[in-house]
Amino acid sequence: MQKINDVRDRLIVALDVPTVWDAYRLVSTLGDGVTFYKIGYRLAFAGGLDLARQLVAEGKKVFLDLKLHDIGNTVREGVESLTKLGVTFLTVHAYPQTMRGAVEGRGDSALKLLAVTALTSYDDGDLRDAGYGLAVRDLVRLRAEQARSAGIDGIVCSAAETGIVREVIGPDMVIVTPGIRPSGSAAGDQKRTLTPAEAIRIGADHLVVGRPIIRAADPRAAAGAVMDEIVAAS
Ligand SMILES: O=C(O)c1cc(=O)[nH]c(=O)n1[C@@H]1O[C@H](COP(=O)(O)O)[C@@H](O)[C@H]1O
Numbered sequence: 539m540q541k542i543n544d545v546r547d548r549l550i551v552a553l554d555v556p557t558v559w560d561a562y563r564l565v566s567t568l569g570d571g572v573t574f575y576k577i578g579y580r581l582a583f584a585g586g587l588d589l590a591r592q593l594v595a596e597g598k599k600v601f602l603d604l605k606l607h608d609i610g611n612t613v614r615e616g617v618e619s620l621t622k623l624g625v626t627f628l629t630v631h632a633y634p635q636t637m638r639g640a641v642e643g644r645g646d647s648a649l650k651l652l653a654v655t656a657l658t659s660y661d662d663g664d665l666r667d668a669g670y671g672l673a674v675r676d677l678v679r680l681r682a683e684q685a686r687s688a689g690i691d692g693i694v695c696s697a698a699e700t701g702i703v704r705e706v707i708g709p710d711m712v713i714v715t716p717g718i719r720p721s722g723s724a725a726g727d728q729k730r731t732l733t734p735a736e737a738i739r740i741g742a743d744h745l746v747v748g749r750p751i752i753r754a755a756d757p758r759a760a761a762g763a764v765m766d767e768i769v770a771a772s
Contacts (some may be wrong), residue, residue: 542743544573548768549734550601550714551761552576552748558585564752565593568761574626576746578603587623594624601627601714601746605654607671610639617643617651625713627652629694632681637688650712654694656702656715661729674730675699682706696730697737697745704741716746720764723750734764738771 542548543691551572561581565572575598577586582604590600602625606613613630620628630640632653640651655678655718656665662673668678678699683706687692692712693703700713707713719731726749737745747764754760 543767545772546571546597546765548574548738548744549761549765550574550576550744550746552578552603552716552746553586553589553600553752553753554578554580554748555752556580556584556587561589563675564757565598567758568751569758571765572760572761573600575707576601576603576748585634590623590625595728600625601629603627603629603653604672605629605631606640607631607633607636608639610635610642610645613639614643617649618645621645621647621649624648626650630690632685632690632693634684634688637685637690641689650691652690652692652694652712652714653681653690654693655681655685655699655756658696658715658730659727664729674678675702678703679706686711692743697732697740697742698730700737700740700742714744715742716748718745718747718750718764720750720760720767734767735771738768 553575555561575646577590593600615637625652629652630636632655656674678695682693682703686707694714695703696717697715715737717728717731721733725731751757751760
């Protein structure tokens with residue numbers, strides 16, 4: 539498992555809010571208890587890249603979740619541009635050409651690339667509908683192997699696959715798990731979910747949590763409860 543010096547870094551809160559203003563309000567509500575934020579489609583397309591720079595300047599860690607996927611050359615050039623933002627993580631889809639392009643673009647910068655294996659909203663039936671002949675666990679395993687060969691830094695998967703992924707990637711790559719649901723919270727569109735405590739016990743390095751925190755009546759208390767679970771299970 540990766541060495542994480544500050545246990546707070548194990549929780550990544552997804553800033554899936556409509557505006558930079560909403561994001562700032564949330565970051566200020568959550569305060570020092572949350573050190574790591576994810577910026578995805580919603581904010582990235584609404585001023586989120588400048589926000590990423592700003593959060594980094596304020597000492598927060600940022601996971602830029604752009605899930606890049608294109609021909610290798612285009613991915614390489616896009617990743618090269620993104621190395622200048624100072625963010626910690628960037629996602630690409632775990633297709634071999636895409637991952638190789640991304641690794642070239644990352645070069646020896648500090649940016650860490652995460653490969654998204656099988657989205658946590660997918661089950662075996664959804665993969666079949668998308669034209670795949672593999673079950674979720676087999677696809678995750680294959681993509682984790684390909685990510686390791688390509689020189690990717692970490693894997694995004696459901697916490698339920700942490701065991702098989704760790705077996706494939708060894709101790710040095712990081713495992714980041716969305717689809718986290720504290721007990722009693724609504725799954726929404728997520729199909730492969732685990733609780734924060736289960737995810738940590740099974741060996742996930744970082745947990746991504748969005749709606750259970752950002753849509754809670756009291757986001758600070760919700761984040762605190764997730765963090766308490768993480769600390770107790772660590
Ligand atoms: O790459 C991701 O972060 C990601 C991969 C995945 O397989 N599943 C997944 O839910 N995510 C992201 O993780 C976050 C989960 O949010 P909630 O379902 O609201 O907790 C969203 O921002 C998703 O875009």
